Structure formats: structure tokens, C-alpha cells
Amino acid sequence: MRSITVLAFLVVLPGIVLAHASEQGFVLLLPTDIYIAAGAASVALTVLLLALLPDWVAERLFRPLRTVPVRKLPLRHLASCLSAVFLGFLIWRGLTGPHDPLANPLPLFIWTVWWIALVALQGLLGNHWRWTNPWTGPAALLGRLAETRAPLRYPRVLGYGPGIASFLGFACFLLADLAPADPTRLAGFVGFYWLFTLAGLSLFGPTWMVRAEGITIVMRVYSRMALIGRRNGRLAFGLPGWQVLTRPTPRLGLALLVVILLATGSFDGLNETFWWLGLLGINPLEFPGRSAVVSQNLTGLFVANITLITAFTTCLWLGERIAGTHRPLSHAFCLFAPSILPIALGYHIAHYLPGAMVDGQYVLKFLTDPLASGADLLGLGQFYVTTGFFNTPGTAKLIWLTQAGAVVAGHVIAILLAHALALRGAISTRRALLGQAPLAAFMVAYTFFGLWLLASPRGL
Incomplete structure (x- = not known):
């Protein structure tokens, strides 16, 4: 009875718990619906401005500044x-x-x-x-x-x-x-x-x-x-993406890999969400381990790639029909596939930012003492890895806004780049704008999806 009494006293005794929560805990408390709507509205506004501004705006935005000769x-x-x-x-x-x-x-x-x-x-x-x-x-x-x-x-x-x-x-x-x-x-x-x-x-x-x-x-x-x-x-x-306009149109295989790159990165975030685990019938709070989702993740990766390739191709097909052009669909696929690169890069940065902030400290810890001999090559002193920036609303909000900013910036640049590519491959400006409409709608929708992925609770 004495032991039970002591144990009960220790249970109810308040104290400091040495643990940390993931960044998603605070992100879910932020007004993410407002941020997501604002991000998608920014991309949509970019599309509207491109329709109203002169043709040369997109081209000049991507014009690089040349400096010193290099060998x-x-x-x-x-x-x-x-x-x-x-x-x-x-x-x-x-x-x-x-x-x-x-x-x-x-x-x-x-x-x-x-x-x-x-x-x-x-x-x-x-x-x-x-x-x-x-x-x-x-x-x-x-x-x-x-x-x-x-x-x-x-x-x-x-x-x-x-x-x-x-x-x-x-x-x-x-x-x-x-x-x-x-x-x-x-x-x-x-x-x-x-x-x-x-x-x-x-x-x-x-x-x-x-x-x-x-x-x-x-x-x-x-x-x-x-x-x-x-x-x-x-x-x-120059503006990110200027080198796309200086290179020839990629071949079909390379263009296909660009779309696969975005689909793979998106599924890399999707497979950690409560939504995906719920779809598999797994309680995200009692995750049984990676061995339980091997075949499901392989299937999901395959489906994600097929779905995105199909959606992207469908938008291009609709654009070609609306614009009234008669070029092969494969040509349009190769022409516009590079415009996806800013989206893939923006999501790569946003998705892995929290992991880089934590694991990057372990990298510094290794670099300052690579042989575990007690050395301090980088002069960091007594260095401890911290995750405290995930536990404070101010820093959690800053991290989330940085992630959201990377996603939105990637989509805005993608819209600008797609417009410049459309003007390059179109017969007239009017046809370029008409043909770009389905692709622009695809990018606005993908902005919603990317920001939703960042704000969704994780189960892994």
C-alpha cells in the first residue's frame, strides 16, 4: 500500500517533461486556411496580371544580367x-x-x-x-x-x-x-x-x-x-528559371522525368499524412512501422506518378484544343514540362526544411568532432541538439510561413515561366493565353494541394 501511495503521488505531482512535439502541432493551431487561401489567390492573381500586361513582361523578367567572362x-x-x-x-x-x-x-x-x-x-x-x-x-x-x-x-x-x-x-x-x-x-x-x-x-x-x-x-x-x-x-x-529559356526544348524522356520528379516529391509528403494512413486503415497514432506499408507505399508512388502525368497531359490537351493549335501533344508536353521545375524545387525546400533544421545540427556535431575524440574543430563549444524552435508559436509560425512562401514562390515562377514558354511556342498572343488557361488552373489547384500537405498532421 505504501508503494501504491508513493506511485500515485508521483503521478499527480507536476513537473518538467523533457520531450518535444513535432512542428505540425503548432502549425495546426495557426490560421493555415487563411494562408492557403492567400497563397492560392496570389498565384491566381499572377495569372490575371499576365493576361493584362504586355507580352514582353514575362520575357524581360527572365532576361539574365551578364557579368564577367568565365573559363x-x-x-x-x-x-x-x-x-x-x-x-x-x-x-x-x-x-x-x-x-x-x-x-x-x-x-x-x-x-x-x-x-x-x-x-x-x-x-x-x-x-x-x-x-x-x-x-x-x-x-x-x-x-x-x-x-x-x-x-x-x-x-x-x-x-x-x-x-x-x-x-x-x-x-x-x-x-x-x-x-x-x-x-x-x-x-x-x-x-x-x-x-x-x-x-x-x-x-x-x-x-x-x-x-x-x-x-x-x-x-x-x-x-x-x-x-x-x-x-x-x-x-x-537572373530570375530562377531563366536558364530554361536559354536551353532547347527537352526530349520526351527528360520532360517525363521532370513530371515524375514533382509527383515523387508530392507523394513523399502525402504518405506521411493522417489522410493517407487513414486510407490504408492504419491508426496514425499507433503506427505499426514501415514494414506494414511497404507494398502500399510502392503502389501509392506508382499511382501518384500516373495520376500527375495524366492530369498534366490532360490540361495540355485541353489547352491545345482551346487555342486551336495543331501541334502534336508530345511537343506541348516537352515544351511546358520545364515549367513544373519551380514547383518541384519549392516543395522540396518546404517539405524538408524542418528535417534540415534538426538533422543539420547533427551534421555540425559530426563536423566539429568527426572522430568522436572530444575535438572542437568548429569552435562550437558544448554543443547540444535542440528542437526548441518547434515548441514556440513565434518560431513555428516563421517556419510555416517560410515553407508556405517557398511553395507559393515556386508556383508564381512556374506561372511566369509557363507564360514565357507559351509565347515562344504559340502562333499568336491570344492563342498563347487561351492555351495556357487549363495549365494555369492546374497550377493554382496544385498550390492548394501543396500548402495542404505542409499543414496536414503527420502520422510518422
């Missing part, structure tokens, strides 16, 4: 080799280091530094992948040592098919694998993929990288969104 630096392969060496170190640590994904550098650098930060920087600033790519340097070194060129010619009939397949394989691993952050499991996946890609590059030459290697293709298409680029031998700056 190709001969150190690209050296940087690639150093990147490969560092990747080898990460794989070794994945096999021999701590089993905790937040203490082992391999999951931290693959999912936080590379997939979140480097992909975002590729789309925001410029094409760093030509330097950080871990394959081109080692392949060039192997070719020089063997004094031979690639023995095989890449089959043109394959097109971008292998690249699409490899990216979807990566997406399946990310969304449906039982433990994608497990260091040992991730080390095997990364090591195998690196060797497989190096073999393909050695056998088929550079064409393998631009057609069959999904990660490089994604990086290349995202680089078209960057603020910084090269134009006629000079360093140039």
Missing part, C-alpha cells in the same frame, strides 16, 4: 575524385561506425547534406554537381590509366529510360525500404550504386551520365532553375 577550370576531375574519396570514407563509416543514424555520418550526409541541402543548392544557386559528382573524376582516371575509350556505344533506343528507372528505384528505396537510414543497409545500397554507375560510365562513356544515371539527370534539370549560370561565355544572374 572552364581544369580541376573538375580532381574535385570529383575528392568527392569519391569522401564518399568511400562515408561508406566505410556506415559499415564500421555507430548504428545510430544520427551519430553515423553516412545517413546524415546522404539524406541531409546531399538529398536536402545539395539538391536545393543545385536548384537555387548553380550547377555544383559538375564538381561534386563522385563518378566523372574516377572514370576519367580509369580511362587515362587504361589508355582506352569507352568500348560500347549507348543504345539510342533506350533514351532516358534507364535514368527514369534509376531515379524511381531511388525513390522506392527512400519511401518504401524498411530502414533507409540504417547505416549498414545504406552503405550497401550506396556502394553498389556507385560501382554500378562507374561501370556504366566506363563502358558507355559520358552519355551514360546524361541519359542513364537518374541522380545526375535530376541535378542537371534542377540546375536550369539556378540563379547563377553561364551565358555566352560570361557569368550571368
Whole structure:
């Protein structure tokens, strides 16, 4: 009886609980319906303004500012080799280091530094992948040592098919694998993929990288969104997406991958929501683990891609019929697919921002003491990882508004870019505006969907 009395007293005794809630707890208390409506209204207003403003406005908005001349630096392969060496170190640590994904550098650098930060920087600033790519340097070194060129010619009939397949394989691993952050499991996946890609590059030459290697293709298409680029031998700056207008219309396979990129990113957020788990008949507050949703997530990823490709194609078909043009639907698909890139990049940044804010601290913790020897290379002192910014309404609101701003900005730029592309491919301005109407409606609706995803409660 004494023990029961003491236990009951401890239960009712108030005290400090050392725990934290996810960012969605406060986001759900914010007036997200107002923010979502305002974001969608901003995109709709952009469409209206484009219909009223002169034709040259969209074109001039994407006109870059050229600055100093730039030359190709001969150190690209050296940087690639150093990147490969560092990747080898990460794989070794994945096999021999701590089993905790937040203490082992391999999951931290693959999912936080590379997939979140480097992909975002590729789309925001410029094409760093030509330097950080871990394959081109080692392949060039192997070719020089063997004094031979690639023995095989890449089959043109394959097109971008292998690249699409490899990216979807990566997406399946990310969304449906039982433990994608497990260091040992991730080390095997990364090591195998690196060797497989190096073999393909050695056998088929550079064409393998631009057609069959999904990660490089994604990086290349995202680089078209960057603020910084090269134009006629000079360093140039411009509105995100200006490089899309300086490149030729992509081929059908590459255009298809752009749409798949958006569909995959959207499902990456959808599969965590209460709505999706409820659809599967799973109590989101008692989530049984990833093993219970492997087949469902694979099916959902496939359905999400088919649905978005169908919806996008349908809007283009309606636009072509309304405008009265007679060009093939595949031509319109290739022409307008790059306009989806700002939406995909904006949602990538918004979706992964909370994770980057938390896991980025673990990356800093590793960098300041990479060998767990008590060193403090970055001068951070006694560094503790915190999630306190999720527990305060002010910072939670700032995070949500930043996420919502990234989504809305991506859609606004997409509308502007689609308008500029429509004027490029249309016979007259009137036909361009008429043909763009269904695509504009699609983007406004997707703004609602993207902001709803950010505000929805999570079950994982």
C-alpha cells in the first residue's frame, strides 16, 4: 500500500517533461486556411496580371544580367575524385561506425547534406554537381590509366529510360525500404550504386551520365532553375528559371522525368499524412512501422506518378484544343514540362526544411568532432541538439510561413515561366493565353494541394 501511495503521488505531482512535439502541432493551431487561401489567390492573381500586361513582361523578367567572362577550370576531375574519396570514407563509416543514424555520418550526409541541402543548392544557386559528382573524376582516371575509350556505344533506343528507372528505384528505396537510414543497409545500397554507375560510365562513356544515371539527370534539370549560370561565355544572374529559356526544348524522356520528379516529391509528403494512413486503415497514432506499408507505399508512388502525368497531359490537351493549335501533344508536353521545375524545387525546400533544421545540427556535431575524440574543430563549444524552435508559436509560425512562401514562390515562377514558354511556342498572343488557361488552373489547384500537405498532421 505504501508503494501504491508513493506511485500515485508521483503521478499527480507536476513537473518538467523533457520531450518535444513535432512542428505540425503548432502549425495546426495557426490560421493555415487563411494562408492557403492567400497563397492560392496570389498565384491566381499572377495569372490575371499576365493576361493584362504586355507580352514582353514575362520575357524581360527572365532576361539574365551578364557579368564577367568565365573559363572552364581544369580541376573538375580532381574535385570529383575528392568527392569519391569522401564518399568511400562515408561508406566505410556506415559499415564500421555507430548504428545510430544520427551519430553515423553516412545517413546524415546522404539524406541531409546531399538529398536536402545539395539538391536545393543545385536548384537555387548553380550547377555544383559538375564538381561534386563522385563518378566523372574516377572514370576519367580509369580511362587515362587504361589508355582506352569507352568500348560500347549507348543504345539510342533506350533514351532516358534507364535514368527514369534509376531515379524511381531511388525513390522506392527512400519511401518504401524498411530502414533507409540504417547505416549498414545504406552503405550497401550506396556502394553498389556507385560501382554500378562507374561501370556504366566506363563502358558507355559520358552519355551514360546524361541519359542513364537518374541522380545526375535530376541535378542537371534542377540546375536550369539556378540563379547563377553561364551565358555566352560570361557569368550571368537572373530570375530562377531563366536558364530554361536559354536551353532547347527537352526530349520526351527528360520532360517525363521532370513530371515524375514533382509527383515523387508530392507523394513523399502525402504518405506521411493522417489522410493517407487513414486510407490504408492504419491508426496514425499507433503506427505499426514501415514494414506494414511497404507494398502500399510502392503502389501509392506508382499511382501518384500516373495520376500527375495524366492530369498534366490532360490540361495540355485541353489547352491545345482551346487555342486551336495543331501541334502534336508530345511537343506541348516537352515544351511546358520545364515549367513544373519551380514547383518541384519549392516543395522540396518546404517539405524538408524542418528535417534540415534538426538533422543539420547533427551534421555540425559530426563536423566539429568527426572522430568522436572530444575535438572542437568548429569552435562550437558544448554543443547540444535542440528542437526548441518547434515548441514556440513565434518560431513555428516563421517556419510555416517560410515553407508556405517557398511553395507559393515556386508556383508564381512556374506561372511566369509557363507564360514565357507559351509565347515562344504559340502562333499568336491570344492563342498563347487561351492555351495556357487549363495549365494555369492546374497550377493554382496544385498550390492548394501543396500548402495542404505542409499543414496536414503527420502520422510518422
